[in-house]
Amino acid sequence: MIDLLGYGAFFLVNALIFGVLCLGLNLQWGQTGLFNVGVAGFAAIGAYASAILTTPEAAERIGGFGWPILAGWLAAMLIAGAAAALVGLATLRLRADYLAMTTFGIAVTIQVVALNATALTGGPFGIAFIPRPFASLAETPIAFNAANLALTAAVVLGLFLVLETLTRSPWGRVLRAIREDEAAAASLGKSVNFYRLQAFAFGGAIMGLAGAMQAHFIGFIAPDNYLSILTFQVWAMLIVGGSGNNRGALIGAVVVWALWSLSSLAVGTFVAPAFQARAAALQIVAIGMALAVILLVRPRGLVGERATVSRDVEALHDEGAPAHEPVRD
Amino acid sequence: MSLQFLADGLFAGALIGLGAVGLTLTYSILRFSNFTHGDFISWGAYLALGVVSALTGWIGPAARFMPFSFGWPLIVGGLFAMALTGLLALALDAALFKPLRRTGHGIVMVIASFGASLALRAMLEFLFTSEPAYFSRAIQIAIPIGFGIRVTPDQAAMMGLALVVVIAMHLLLTRTHIGRSMRAVSENPALARVVGIDVAAVIRATWLIGGALACVSGIMLGLTVQIRPQMGFDLLLPLFAAAILGGIGSVWGAIIGGLIVGIAEAGAVQVIGSEYRSAVAFVLLIAMLLVRPRGLFGVREG
Amino acid sequence: MTAPVALVARDIEAGYEPGLPIVKGATITVGHGEIVALLGPNGAGKSTLMKAIAGLVPISRGAVLLGDVDITRTAAHRMVRRGLAFVPQTENVFTTMSVEENLVLAGHIAPAGTRAARVAAMLALFPDLARQRRLAAGRLSGGQRQMLAVARALMIEPSVLMLDEPSAGLSPKLVGEVFAKLSEIRASGVTILLVEQNARAALAIADRAYILADGRNRHEGAAAALAADPDIAAHYLGLGGADAGVGGRIAP
Ligand SMILES: Nc1ncnc2c1ncn2[C@@H]1O[C@H](COP(=O)(O)OP(=O)(O)O)[C@@H](O)[C@H]1O
Ligand SMILES: [Mg+2]
Numbered sequence: 009m010i011d012l013l014g015y016g017a018f019f020l021v022n023a024l025i026f027g028v029l030c031l032g033l034n035l036q037w038g039q040t041g042l043f044n045v046g047v048a049g050f051a052a053i054g055a056y057a058s059a060i061l062t063t064p065e066a067a068e069r070i071g072g073f074g075w076p077i078l079a080g081w082l083a084a085m086l087i088a089g090a091a092a093a094l095v096g097l098a099t100l101r102l103r104a105d106y107l108a109m110t111t112f113g114i115a116v117t118i119q120v121v122a123l124n125a126t127a128l129t130g131g132p133f134g135i136a137f138i139p140r141p142f143a144s145l146a147e148t149p150i151a152f153n154a155a156n157l158a159l160t161a162a163v164v165l166g167l168f169l170v171l172e173t174l175t176r177s178p179w180g181r182v183l184r185a186i187r188e189d190e191a192a193a194a195s196l197g198k199s200v201n202f203y204r205l206q207a208f209a210f211g212g213a214i215m216g217l218a219g220a221m222q223a224h225f226i227g228f229i230a231p232d233n234y235l236s237i238l239t240f241q242v243w244a245m246l247i248v249g250g251s252g253n254n255r256g257a258l259i260g261a262v263v264v265w266a267l268w269s270l271s272s273l274a275v276g277t278f279v280a281p282a283f284q285a286r287a288a289a290l291q292i293v294a295i296g297m298a299l300a301v302i303l304l305v306r307p308r309g310l311v312g313e314r315a316t317v318s319r320d321v322e323a324l325h326d327e328g329a330p331a332h333e334p335v336r337d
Numbered sequence: 338m339s340l341q342f343l344a345d346g347l348f349a350g351a352l353i354g355l356g357a358v359g360l361t362l363t364y365s366i367l368r369f370s371n372f373t374h375g376d377f378i379s380w381g382a383y384l385a386l387g388v389v390s391a392l393t394g395w396i397g398p399a400a401r402f403m404p405f406s407f408g409w410p411l412i413v414g415g416l417f418a419m420a421l422t423g424l425l426a427l428a429l430d431a432a433l434f435k436p437l438r439r440t441g442h443g444i445v446m447v448i449a450s451f452g453a454s455l456a457l458r459a460m461l462e463f464l465f466t467s468e469p470a471y472f473s474r475a476i477q478i479a480i481p482i483g484f485g486i487r488v489t490p491d492q493a494a495m496m497g498l499a500l501v502v503v504i505a506m507h508l509l510l511t512r513t514h515i516g517r518s519m520r521a522v523s524e525n526p527a528l529a530r531v532v533g534i535d536v537a538a539v540i541r542a543t544w545l546i547g548g549a550l551a552c553v554s555g556i557m558l559g560l561t562v563q564i565r566p567q568m569g570f571d572l573l574l575p576l577f578a579a580a581i582l583g584g585i586g587s588v589w590g591a592i593i594g595g596l597i598v599g600i601a602e603a604g605a606v607q608v609i610g611s612e613y614r615s616a617v618a619f620v621l622l623i624a625m626l627l628v629r630p631r632g633l634f635g636v637r638e639g
Numbered sequence: 640m641t642a643p644v645a646l647v648a649r650d651i652e653a654g655y656e657p658g659l660p661i662v663k664g665a666t667i668t669v670g671h672g673e674i675v676a677l678l679g680p681n682g683a684g685k686s687t688l689m690k691a692i693a694g695l696v697p698i699s700r701g702a703v704l705l706g707d708v709d710i711t712r713t714a715a716h717r718m719v720r721r722g723l724a725f726v727p728q729t730e731n732v733f734t735t736m737s738v739e740e741n742l743v744l745a746g747h748i749a750p751a752g753t754r755a756a757r758v759a760a761m762l763a764l765f766p767d768l769a770r771q772r773r774l775a776a777g778r779l780s781g782g783q784r785q786m787l788a789v790a791r792a793l794m795i796e797p798s799v800l801m802l803d804e805p806s807a808g809l810s811p812k813l814v815g816e817v818f819a820k821l822s823e824i825r826a827s828g829v830t831i832l833l834v835e836q837n838a839r840a841a842l843a844i845a846d847r848a849y850i851l852a853d854g855r856n857r858h859e860g861a862a863a864a865l866a867a868d869p870d871i872a873a874h875y876l877g878l879g880g881a882d883a884g885v886g887g888r889i890a891p
Binding site for chain 1: 364370372444452455462570573581613618619627
């Protein structure tokens with residue numbers, strides 16, 4: 009029973025950290041319509057930045073500055089946010105597809121750097137001994153997990169409230185107006201690209217924070233944690249929860265992470281070790297297809313966007329073809 | 338410094354270019370960047386491998402065309418696999434992209450393609466595991482061709498194949514009705530309908546051709562390197578870079594973009610080592626987007 | 640036996656989004672060999688009605704007959720096979736293709752043996768285009784582009800030709816040329832439905848005209864009678880007096 013509670017807390021911490029990633033993506037995609045296929049890259053930037061700054065000095069690599077965890081988190085946000093701002097500067101004025109390709113590229117590149125800049129990142133072995141919050145409780149897993157859950161939940165709650173306030177603020181309204189109709193927003197004298205840049209950078213910073221939180225909770229990072237599967241998981245969570253909705257983003261994170269963990273558990277328990285790699289592949293196929301089916305039958309997700317959002321936008325809405333209309337047949 | 342890197346770069350570039358031609362075609366006609374294109378390349382290689390093994394299992398091993406590592410089964414199997422990969426692309430369109438075209442914005446199709454890409458790749462891992470596979474275990478001797486450059490016979494054959502395919506594509510787009518229709522739909526789908534072009538048929542043709550071209554890249558890569566479920570996905574960033582470099586919609590642009598990416602990668606390997614090879618495409622892509630987003634030969638604003 | 644009329648659009652309701660009709664019950668009839676002008680203020684829905692007839696905008700009510708064939712639900716790309724050709728108001732040529740490619744592309748539904756002759760006939764009809772046959776259509780002048788759009792539509796030897804503001808953006812001299820060509824085309828037996836802002840020039844060559852306002856028929860009648868009605872002239876046609884010359888919209 010205690011074990012189960014401990015595991016429950018452990019599970020929830022992980023799920024909520026995914027929730028933070030989802031909140032970041034929701035700000036970019038859900039609120040502003042900015043496509044990002046490089047979620048894993050921004051999480052990696054945050055994780056590595058915080059790990060390098062907070063770990064104790066290590067002989068085999070540069071870094072190990074021994075900063076406090078909180079300082080590491082803030083630095084993770086700053087650095088990931090700056091990286092997002094750079095990507096945004098290069099591509100936000102172009103078609104949405106170019107942002108997709110560029111963010112995909114940055115995730116690949118960051119993975120390559122993490123793998124090869126051994127002097128900084130530890131290379132394929134990654135970075136270990138990342139200080140964990142409440143490390144003094146590590147003897148009793150349940151207390152450790154519970155304390156971390158409290159901390160994570162507090163961060164998520166704070167972030168949620170900030171984002172909800174922003175969503176309702178004039179700033180949030182401009183973002184949604186841009187998402188719905190760029191021309192109309194521009195005609196109101198809003199500098200469309202500058203608003204997009206702000207949203208993209210802030211979203212990137214949130215992803216960096218999530219990366220750092222995860223790194224510190226687990227205590228160890230390696231380049232393999234930041235493959236495109238991570239990006240895909242976060243997208244699946246946001247789409248299941250319903251993009252445009254912060255609450256949905258969090259619910260989607262918990263639901264999808266639960267499904268993912270359960271199916272991994274099932275694979276680990278019931279599948280013979282020789283076939284586990286194959287079963288894990290099948291698990292990904294299943295989730296990929298589930299995502300496609302949700303896009304087809306419930307494009308607004310399980311929770312969907314709240315009505316207030318579309319009402320805000322209607323005021324600004326104006327006729328005209330969407331900026332990115334596909335060919336119809 | 339040896340000039341070998343130039344030959345390696347040209348070869349890799351031809352392969353990237355061929356993949357980028359398919360990508361640029363689907364992009365300019367369907368108006369979304371298709372993340373499954375890399376996985377069509379992997380599927381094409383595995384399908385070719387499957388057909389070749391079936392053929393040789395059925396009629397026994399065939400003689401190689403000396404000095405190449407392959408014989409007629411690869412040619413027949415390759416043609417067959419091109420058709421199958423085209424059909425795979427068509428099936429994916431019917432199941433996923435077509436319904437989304439009716440309802441969604443183009444960018445939703447990009448997400449869908451991202452998910453489908455992962456599923457296609459994982460499906461290959463499920464079927465074939467991530468162990469590499471090979472068309473042939475024959476060891477190829479690289480032949481010196483001057484200036485200190487060595488090329489294997491297979492590489493030379495694949496370069497020739499790439500050239501033939503590109504010229505065929507050029508003729509298709511400029512001399513045939515379906516090719517002109519594809520150009521028409523990419524410029525102005527409404528006007529294309531007005532002049533009597535069946536846009537749905539053009540879309541089907543585009544998937545078939547794009548899939549077949551991806552299969553050719555997959556065979557080239559499989560013959561000269563190895564076959565892995567990840568092989569196409571790992572190529573995706575260079576493909577995007579090549580298509581953007583050349584200008585989306587331009588077939589010759591995609592080929593030239595591919596050659597630039599290939600040679601730049603090989604040059605970077607020469608100078609800074611192979612570790613950062615995959616970052617080269619990204620640097621080129623960003624540089625091009627900053628300087629000239631419509632690419633070298635692009636017709637439309639990005 | 641031929642049907643009494645070439646084209647009928649009866650009580651058409653059409654628009655871009657469900658429940659938001661732009662054309663709200665318009666009816667037009669075009670007899671064989673007629674030139675019929677469709678006039679009306681900007682935003683009246685003239686282009687939308689043309690696109691609806693051509694199959695590009697969904698029709699939610701009413702029927703379109705080409706001769707005695709119902710084409711209300713016919714897909715846009717099948718219209719040309721039925722003999723209905725359409726020249727849209729804007730973006731009516733493929734700018735990245737050469738003049739000749741534009742014509743060849745449009746001629747693909749003609750029998751294989753006749754295509755080359757059709758292209759030659761069009762280049763003979765529009766000598767300006769013949770001189771520019773290898774040029775990308777995007778580099779043609781406005782007038783030449785309009786001529787190419789018309790030539791492209793004629794490639795299929797249509798029974799009915801629909802044109803949406805063929806004179807838009809042209810100099811008065813070119814307007815005269817375009818309209819002269821249209822008379823020539825009609826003389827060869829093609830029925831023409833013409834949307835125009837340049838009402839005077841349109842009424843000068845049309846047999847009859849309809850005036851559309853807010854998606855509905857407002858007036859109709861013989862072209863000469865409409866042009867002579869001072870009320871209509873003042874309200875819908877933007878015509879000052881009755882004595883300005885053809886194409887006199889832009890006075891030099
Ligand atoms: N593609 C479109 N999507 C939505 N509304 C449109 C579109 N094209 C035109 N409209 C609207 O339809 C109305 C009529 O336009 P149109 O048929 O072009 O008028 P006209 O040709 O008589 O000037 C206008 O209010 C215009 O805003
Ligand atoms: Mg109009």
